[in-house]
Amino acid sequence: MLWEWLVMPQGLKNAPATFNRCVTHLLRSVRDFAPSYFDDVVIHSRAVDGKSEVEMHKEHLRKLLALMRKHKLYANLKK
Incomplete structure (x- = not known):
């Protein structure tokens, strides 16, 4: 059975740094204004x-x- 995370799991030591690096990399083309x-x-x-x-x-x-x-990144309109 193959397991794939759909969201970043909480509690992992490097999860925040990994998530930040991923988002920064994916949004690098709009970094000048966003x-x-x-x-x-x-x-x-x-x-x-x-x-x-x-x-x-x-x-x-x-x-x-x-x-x-x-x-496939999503924004919460309530926030």
Whole structure:
């Protein structure tokens, strides 16, 4: 019987570091505007090339969510 974890198990010594390394690696292409820290991601945007801050923020949000979807990472809307 083959066992595969669907989530990061709690209590393992290196679980937090492994999880952080994995998320940082998967989200490296959006690191310029969406740095991650463990399970937190902050998107920061400013007006560029005639686009408003809101337009840039929406674009950054779409890129981040598409990347998360590609790697099967999920966001909790309640948080």
